[in-house]
Amino acid sequence: MPMPMTSPEIGDEGLLARYPFLPQGRLFIKKMLEENRISVEDLIEAPWLEDVRVKGRLRLVDSVMQEEGAFSISDIDISTEVGRMTEALSFLHAMLVVCASFDERLLSRWIEGEASRADRLMGMDSENFSVISSTYLSGISVERNGDGAEDYWVPMVDFIELCPRISGDYWRLVNRPTRDGWVCLDAGAGESGRERASRLIKERIRESLREACDIRMEKIDDEFAAKFADPVERIVSLLSERVKEEMPMTAAIREDWPPCFESAVSELNQGVNVNHVGRVFLAAFSKAVGLSQEQTCSFFANAPDYDSSTTSYQVNQIFEREYTPHGCAALKTNARCPVGLGDDSLCDQEWLTHPLKYIRAKQRRRYVSSQNDDSSEENAGND
Numbered sequence: 001m002p003m004p005m006t007s008p009e010i011g012d013e014g015l016l017a018r019y020p021f022l023p024q025g026r027l028f029i030k031k032m033l034e035e036n037r038i039s040v041e042d043l044i045e046a047p048w049l050e051d052v053r054v055k056g057r058l059r060l061v062d063s064v065m066q067e068e069g070a071f072s073i074s075d076i077d078i079s080t081e082v083g084r085m086t087e088a089l090s091f092l093h094a095m096l097v098v099c100a101s102f103d104e105r106l107l108s109r110w111i112e113g114e115a116s117r118a119d120r121l122m123g124m125d126s127e128n129f130s131v132i133s134s135t136y137l138s139g140i141s142v143e144r145n146g147d148g149a150e151d152y153w154v155p156m157v158d159f160i161e162l163c164p165r166i167s168g169d170y171w172r173l174v175n176r177p178t179r180d181g182w183v184c185l186d187a188g189a190g191e192s193g194r195e196r197a198s199r200l201i202k203e204r205i206r207e208s209l210r211e212a213c214d215i216r217m218e219k220i221d222d223e224f225a226a227k228f229a230d231p232v233e234r235i236v237s238l239l240s241e242r243v244k245e246e247m248p249m250t251a252a253i254r255e256d257w258p259p260c261f262e263s264a265v266s267e268l269n270q271g272v273n274v275n276h277v278g279r280v281f282l283a284a285f286s287k288a289v290g291l292s293q294e295q296t297c298s299f300f301a302n303a304p305d306y307d308s309s310t311t312s313y314q315v316n317q318i319f320e321r322e323y324t325p326h327g328c329a330a331l332k333t334n335a336r337c338p339v340g341l342g343d344d345s346l347c348d349q350e351w352l353t354h355p356l357k358y359i360r361a362k363q364r365r366r367y368v369s370s371q372n373d374d375s376s377e378e379n380a381g382n383d
Helices: 013-018 025-035 040-045 047-065 081-101 104-124 129-136 156-165 193-219 222-227 229-243 259-269 276-288 293-298 308-321 328-333 355-382
Strands: 141-144 150-155 182-185
Touching (some): 040 047, 040 081, 047 229, 081 104, 104 129, 150 156, 156 182, 222 229, 276 328, 293 308
Antiparallel strands (some): 141 150
16 A cells, blocks of 8 residues: 555644655755755855755765664754754755665665664654654554553554565564554564554655655766765765675676776786876775775786785775875876777766766666666566
């Protein structure tokens, strides 16, 4: 059963800021942007929005890197206009960065982190739980049992749809009290009935976030994604060491490599003596896209002057100091750009000023292609 066709009205801006992922929050955020004349460019680089970007990065890192059961709650004062703006727009900034990355695993981890944060917030929010739950469930009823604890009753159609995604015997219908088409979510295993209901609603929030991201990603073109290249690469760099085994960046796929990186790797593999700028670029770029130091060192194995210990030391220095890879202009100046006008249509784009933008464009195009393939298969199945 889908989410309710209509959502209850929410006039409390503090509540909308605390739960910016709510369907009702979209108009709230849009209105905030319009009233303050904030453009996408402002969100990326306007000095007066630096606090929003910092909070957005922290929120993104927090969502993606959370260990199970440890979800921080924002300490921003949403009773003020500035606090509400920072809280809501930091969510928007984090979402745009994730969508502009076109990295499926990064997207999935962010959605899981945001849904888990919402789960915990709702479990503690007795005052607003009713309006939030009525946004995501077709109905809910609260009763006080003989022990004085609250039991939460939800429609069986909602429970049957959402419970298979949750592990544990508690969530099997045969183990739940039922009555006239309703299922009881009572306290258990240290959780209240409201926390149990929040866990069920979490699944709907995850669906809603995924749908919202898919819609945004369908609208993002190469030029728009390029505007977010810097924040995307910063978050990738922060995350790569922590999650490289479970979430290797799709940029490691060779078909995504820009010609300048492919050229440096190929030349070294053939024993060509790549110049200093080319070597630093190769190592810094490898770090930026989530390749390991071991993988990066292996690129130099056939270099004419290869020395294992020296290469390991120099690559380690670049990784530790987090060098920024050279941009297109610097690579051309130092004879490390192997393409001319017309050789690669992507490189010919005016906005393509950095090899990292090349990768994101490749990822976006692969995403669009996969969506189109899925759509074609669905249409074929309906014929």
